Amino acid sequence: MSYVSLQFGQCGNQLGHELYSTISEDLGLGLNKQPFNDAYFQTSRDYWFRESTQGKLTARAIMVDTEKKVIDGILSKSRRNSLWKYSDQNAITNRISGGSGNNWALGYSVRGAEISEVVLNCVRKELETCDRVDSILCLSSAAGGTGSGVGCFITTQLADEFPGTFIVNTLVLPFESGEVITQNYNTLLALAKLYDTSHGIYLIENDELHRVLTSELKISNTDYNALNKVLAEQLGCIYQPMQNEESPTQRILDLFSHPSYKLASIWSSPHVSKPVTAFEPVPKWEALERSIEKNLKIPFDFNANNAKDYSSQYYRSVANLIVCRGPLHDDKVRDSFLKSRDIYPKWMVPARQCQTVRNERTFLRKDKFITLVSNSSRVKSVLDRVLDQSWQMFVHKAYLHQYSKYGLNNEEMLQTILKCETILKDYKCL
Amino acid sequence: MSEIITIQVGQCGNQIGSVFWPLALKEHGFGNENKIHQKKSIASNSLHSFFYCPSKISEYSTINDLKRGNVKARCILIDMEENVVDRYKRSALRDLFDSKCLLTNHPGSGNNWAVGHYEHGRDQLKTILEMIRRSAESSDFLHGFKLLFSLGGGTGSGLGSAILPLLEDNFPNVDRLVTCIHPGVYNDVITSPYNIALSLRQLTEHASCVFPVDNKALIDICNKFNKTKERITAHPYRDMNSLIVKMLLHLTSGSRFPGPLNVDLNELAMNMTPFPGLHYLTSSFSPLDTPILKHSELLTSVCSRSSQLLRVDPLSGTVLAATLLCRGDISLSSSRDFVDRFLKKSKLVPWNKNGVKTGLCSVPPADAPRSLLCLTNSTSVSTLFSETVEHFDKLYKRKAHTHHYLKIDGFEAQDFDLARNSLMETLDKYVFACKKVEIPRIKLV
Numbered sequence: 001m002s003y004v005s006l007q008f009g010q011c012g013n014q015l016g017h018e019l020y021s022t023i024s025e026d027l028g029l030g031l032n033k034q035p036f037n038d039a040y041f042q043t044s045r046d047y048w049f050r051e052s053t054q055g056k057l058t059a060r061a062i063m064v065d066t067e068k069k070v071i072d073g074i075l076s077k078s079r080r081n082s083l084w085k086y087s088d089q090n091a092i093t094n095r096i097s098g099g100s101g102n103n104w105a106l107g108y109s110v111r112g113a114e115i116s117e118v119v120l121n122c123v124r125k126e127l128e129t130c131d132r133v134d135s136i137l138c139l140s141s142a143a144g145g146t147g148s149g150v151g152c153f154i155t156t157q158l159a160d161e162f163p164g165t166f167i168v169n170t171l172v173l174p175f176e177s178g179e180v181i182t183q184n185y186n187t188l189l190a191l192a193k194l195y196d197t198s199h200g201i202y203l204i205e206n207d208e209l210h211r212v213l214t215s216e217l218k219i220s221n222t223d224y225n226a227l228n229k230v231l232a233e234q235l236g237c238i239y240q241p242m243q244n245e246e247s248p249t250q251r252i253l254d255l256f257s258h259p260s261y262k263l264a265s266i267w268s269s270p271h272v273s274k275p276v277t278a279f280e281p282v283p284k285w286e287a288l289e290r291s292i293e294k295n296l297k298i299p300f301d302f303n304a305n306n307a308k309d310y311s312s313q314y315y316r317s318v319a320n321l322i323v324c325r326g327p328l329h330d331d332k333v334r335d336s337f338l339k340s341r342d343i344y345p346k347w348m349v350p351a352r353q354c355q356t357v358r359n360e361r362t363f364l365r366k367d368k369f370i371t372l373v374s375n376s377s378r379v380k381s382v383l384d385r386v387l388d389q390s391w392q393m394f395v396h397k398a399y400l401h402q403y404s405k406y407g408l409n410n411e412e413m414l415q416t417i418l419k420c421e422t423i424l425k426d427y428k429c430l
Numbered sequence: 431m432s433e434i435i436t437i438q439v440g441q442c443g444n445q446i447g448s449v450f451w452p453l454a455l456k457e458h459g460f461g462n463e464n465k466i467h468q469k470k471s472i473a474s475n476s477l478h479s480f481f482y483c484p485s486k487i488s489e490y491s492t493i494n495d496l497k498r499g500n501v502k503a504r505c506i507l508i509d510m511e512e513n514v515v516d517r518y519k520r521s522a523l524r525d526l527f528d529s530k531c532l533l534t535n536h537p538g539s540g541n542n543w544a545v546g547h548y549e550h551g552r553d554q555l556k557t558i559l560e561m562i563r564r565s566a567e568s569s570d571f572l573h574g575f576k577l578l579f580s581l582g583g584g585t586g587s588g589l590g591s592a593i594l595p596l597l598e599d600n601f602p603n604v605d606r607l608v609t610c611i612h613p614g615v616y617n618d619v620i621t622s623p624y625n626i627a628l629s630l631r632q633l634t635e636h637a638s639c640v641f642p643v644d645n646k647a648l649i650d651i652c653n654k655f656n657k658t659k660e661r662i663t664a665h666p667y668r669d670m671n672s673l674i675v676k677m678l679l680h681l682t683s684g685s686r687f688p689g690p691l692n693v694d695l696n697e698l699a700m701n702m703t704p705f706p707g708l709h710y711l712t713s714s715f716s717p718l719d720t721p722i723l724k725h726s727e728l729l730t731s732v733c734s735r736s737s738q739l740l741r742v743d744p745l746s747g748t749v750l751a752a753t754l755l756c757r758g759d760i761s762l763s764s765s766r767d768f769v770d771r772f773l774k775k776s777k778l779v780p781w782n783k784n785g786v787k788t789g790l791c792s793v794p795p796a797d798a799p800r801s802l803l804c805l806t807n808s809t810s811v812s813t814l815f816s817e818t819v820e821h822f823d824k825l826y827k828r829k830a831h832t833h834h835y836l837k838i839d840g841f842e843a844q845d846f847d848l849a850r851n852s853l854m855e856t857l858d859k860y861v862f863a864c865k866k867v868e869i870p871r872i873k874l875v
């Protein structure tokens with residue numbers, strides 16, 4: 001059983017590299033006493049890597065970009081790495097024509113079409129090396145042009161070509177205070193398109209990753225690698241093998257069982273910088289659960305009359321998945337608040353609304369690590385913000401000519417906005 | 431890594447170029463002193479952005495190697511006089527310029543836009559297109575044309591602006607970035623208001639992005655850094671031109687060098703042009719002189735009016751869009767801090783209240799560990815247009831000197847009116863861009 005990942009654009013490629021590095025760290029690759037007979041090790045290795053001729057593990061990943069700088073940098077890093085590498089054949093650029101210029105329409109309609117045949121061929125070949133493919137993971141940013149535009153185009157094609165395969169997109173949202181000026185349009189265009197083709201979308205906010213670093217890890221000077229590291233650990237925690245080497249995919253599928261609700265957020269705990277861990281007592285599972293549950297708590301509002309039942313204290317959820325990694329010790333296992341029936345819609349099957357899975361093997365040498373994947377109405381605020389800012393631009397007709405240059409007219413932009421308003425409305429009515 | 435073709439037109443364009451090439455080489459690790467650059471491999475690997483390199487770059491380490499390796503600047507030098515371009519033929523870098531890419535003629539354009547645009551245009555454009563084609567054929571990933579010329583003279587403004595539509599027709603997907611030099615005053619060349627107005631119309635219609643700078647602002651900056659008067663008179667334009675060059679090197683750094691957040695050339699026009707034609711960007715960078723600046727001082731400095739390469743205060747107007755490009759050891763956190771502070775200092779248009787594009791390039795400039803470039807699309811730039819109209823009207827009311835233009839084949843009286851209209855239209859567009867439209871978001875039931 002394996003995952004094949006596609007890394008699109010600068011963000012997707014940088015994040016993907018961090019993800020595979022994190023996995024290789026978790027596997028303890030390169031450490032002297034490799035537990036080669038360990039079932040976890042073997043299962044995980046098969047998930048992410050294939051054996052190459054020279055014995056170095058090769059990531060089951062395909063790198064796609066419209067500019068070769070980022071991919072070249074990663075390839076040269078990967079050549080120096082003695083533990084695992086990317087396959088040169090899986091690095092694809094259409095560098096001659098140039099980047100996507102932060103324009104989703106250019107990425108989708110022009111660059112996507114230019115590059116898709118080569119990419120699909122590559123995916124086909126990669127899939128042939130797997131015994132069984134569990135999911136295709138697409139990584140990209142929402143704000144740029146390549147990740148969001150080319151990424152959407154290829155995702156659509158993958159869905160057509162490999163209808164039985166589970167496709168999940170990790171979509172990194174830009175900082176609210178501006179990184180790319182057309183970021184809100186690009187985000188909506190990507191979301192609207194992916195809603196039709198992808199099975200599920202992890203919405204990742206750069207602001208949130210940055211907050212983890214600055215307020216939880218107390219790192220004041222960070223870079224994109226550090227953001228990627230946080231996210232890579234979360235993804236690793238979700239996707240590494242479960243107890244009994246069971247694949248996590250079915251549980252993830254359960255999160256996205258309703259076609260109107262395809263968005264998920266991710267939180268994890270604890271975030272501690274390495275040196276501190278050695279001296280501090282390991283927190284109890286109960287405390288960790290509480291700390292991730294907090295993320296689904298509606299901020300206290302003095303004006304509302306705060307009723308005591310959970311349903312009014314917590315965001316409504318479609319489904320939640322809690323992944324715990326690390327030994328149980330003799331911790332009391334408390335039933336999470338998230339198990340309460342009240343925060344889920346009536347149509348949700350109770351057995352699937354909130355699942356907890358564990359693996360007692362330690363993950364990344366962290367004593368305990370817990371991750372919450374939540375398909376919940378917490379996404380309302382970010383959707384609302386992006387829609388608000390896009391709408392402002394749209395009614396002032398700003399930047400629309402840049403999109404119509406590549407065949408995306410104002411009517412289509414309006415339809416995109418409407419589609420995302422519908423997504424938002426559905427979450428509001430949950 | 432993008433490849434960029436530089437097109438230098440007229441005396442001013444070529445003089446700026448003569449400062450540009452040595453500094454560009456230095457930034458790519460080829461200083462005259464043969465000193466090994468710190469990150470030599472990265473810096474020199476990007477050499478082919480500006481230079482055509484027939485063999486592997488790793489084989490070069492000195493400028494003489496480049497000459498021996500037949501490396502050529504991706505540059506087209508055009509002047510209708512011989513002086514300045516002839517100086518290239520005698521300079522130390524002469525072998526880096528392909529003689530097939532030099533075009534001179536005489537007797538100049540006499541500071542007459544019509545002569546440059548129509549007379550020389552008619553005779554030379556075919557040759558120029560051939561030169562550009564040849565240069566484009568030797569590039570693998572041509573992503574931009576960078577044009578350098580002055581607005582006030584005749585050759586640069588006239589012929590330079592005639593090249594733009596030519597590029598637009600023949601290379602529609604390659605951006606045209608124009609750095610144009612405004613005299614800053616309106617009396618150094620009597621007919622300059624005409625020349626400026628006539629070329630601004632072409633720039634509005636045919637450029638992807640324009641980076642106007644003016645000589646008055648450049649002189650002020652040079653004076654501030656106590657360059658003594660003598661030095662300025664000895665090399666009237668050298669220090670001023672090196673400011674323009676540093677801006678250009680910074681501007682293109684994201685498409686030449688790697689970084690954690692790249693900004694390709696074509697992202698600039700996309701992010702900075704909310705409406706067609708509103709693509710005039712003011713620029714300021716830091717450090718201007720003192721190489722060691724604290725991170726926090728960089729932003730203060732680029733926001734200050736006295737660092738602007740164009741004599742306007744972009745932050746006093748409404749900002750439609752801005753870009754902050756960081757180079758060197760600037761972290762993500764610092765760049766976020768820059769954005770927050772920039773947003774506090776400036777008034778952004780309500781439909782783009784977070785309208786800041788950021789970039790992080792790992793390779794610093796040759797003379798500092800870090801630097802910051804700020805590009806702003808601000809309504810303040812409309813003073814450039816209103817002043818031009820004012821001075822244009824002063825001359826045109828009396829029909830002063832118009833006969834010099836009208837006698838040129840191809841130039842029509844309506845060219846003056848069209849140019850003036852275009853300026854007025856741009857002014858209107860800036861006003862319109864700030865008009866608030868209130869339509870509530872669609873409510874779904």
Ligand SMILES: Nc1nc2c(ncn2[C@@H]2O[C@H](COP(=O)(O)OP(=O)(O)O)[C@@H](O)[C@H]2O)c(=O)[nH]1
Nearest residue numbers: 009010011014141143144145146147174179224
């Ligand atoms: N978390 C994270 N975000 C990134 C990274 N690189 C770029 N981004 C974000 O991606 C957006 C720009 O898109 P990018 O991927 O560079 O453009 P593309 O190459 O055209 O897809 C911005 O919002 C950046 O914040 C990264 O390594 N990590």
Ligand SMILES: Nc1nc2c(ncn2[C@@H]2O[C@H](COP(=O)(O)OP(=O)(O)O)[C@@H](O)[C@H]2O)c(=O)[nH]1
Nearest residue numbers: 440441442445580582583584585586587613667
């Ligand atoms: N900054 C700068 N301005 C220049 C330079 N040479 C000429 N100028 C300005 O350019 C204008 C004259 O245009 P010029 O380029 O000489 O005319 P052309 O050769 O006909 O295009 C005047 O406003 C000069 O101030 C130079 O090297 N640097």
